[in-house]
Amino acid sequence: MSRKKVGLWAVGLILAVGVMEILALRLGSLEFPVPSDSERRPAVADQPGP
Numbered sequence: 001m002s003r004k005k006v007g008l009w010a011v012g013l014i015l016a017v018g019v020m021e022i023l024a025l026r027l028g029s030l031e032f033p034v035p036s037d038s039e040r041r042p043a044v045a046d047q048p049g050p
Helices: 003-028
Strands: none
Touching: none
16 A cells, blocks of 8 residues: 555544544534423332342
């Protein structure tokens, strides 16, 4: 492989990683609605099970 091809591959890889990072940040900032049903059920049991 010539140095030019290796350089182009390196630039392409860096750009691909950068785009994936931006997409991950955008996806991570999304808020998903939580069902209101969760307010009625406690996360921890009030009484121990059998």
